[in-house]
Amino acid sequence: MSQSRQSNTDAYSLILEAIDVGIYKPGDRLVESELAERFGVSRTPIREALQRLETQSLLERDGRSLIVASLDHNQMAELYVVRRELEGLAARLAARHATEEEIRVLREMVEADDKLVGDPNALSRANRRFHEQIHLASHNRYLVQQLDLVHRTMALMATTSLAAQGRGEIAQNEHKGIVDAIEARDEERAEKALKDHISIAFMTRLKQDADKRERN
Structure with a gap:
């Protein structure tokens, strides 16, 4: 270069x-x-x-x-729709293609991230690393590229859904369920677990925005 x-x-x-x-x-x-x-x-x-x-x-x-740039309500909803589908596909492919070493890394990430519950910003950074590791474990370069763009756009949201009361601990349990499904090579369960995880994150963010509007 x-x-x-x-x-x-x-x-x-x-x-x-x-x-x-x-x-x-x-x-x-x-x-x-x-x-x-x-x-x-x-x-x-x-x-x-x-x-x-x-x-x-x-x-x-x-x-x-x-x-x-900032995202309005419709843009945020559109982003989460795309993210949910792509992340679900990544989990399905990870259940099919991930190596034993990659699965072990995912498991260790979840265990390490448990210590960050209570620090939303640190947990948010760790959350991104966890999801990126699943993307890589899908072993599909084109999917990884698309998800990279989605996650870049997520940076335009000023707050993290992990800042909501109790969300950090719940999200960590969801991560454990995703890794369990990938390790079991259960493609359907892995896909559903990650899609549900994204849906809950989206609902949490919608509630955060509603609370913010009420305060203002």
Whole structure:
């Protein structure tokens, strides 16, 4: 990979990670010069990274400025519909194709993540790693690519459903059920378990949004 292409990739990854961890939140304005200074990258790769993120609908125009996009209710619902179907397929394929080592890693992840219940932000990051491990265990590169885009878009939600009271512990139990089904090579049960997991997360988020509207 040429140095120029590497710089473009690095700039894109750096901005994407900053959005993902909440340094830049929905509605925040992104300025080329400020980003270049923050990340120590020249403005050209920053500009190209911003264009790429805009094409992926992770950024949107506000006059002449680019801001981090936000999702309205319909967009969020559409995203969860797609996520539920793709995640379910990943679990089904993982039950079919995952190696014993991959299953062991999933099991160890769940056990380690139990210690993070009570810390929604840390648990959210761990949750993403867990789901990404299932995606990889599907052994389908095209599915992994699509799910990667879905999970990037999830970063546009300002809060995590794992912040809801009691959700962290419940989600961990759901993760255990998913791994049990994958380990048993039960494709139908694995798919259903993960789809149900996503549906419950979506319902939790809807309740969070309803509570927020009521407070405002």
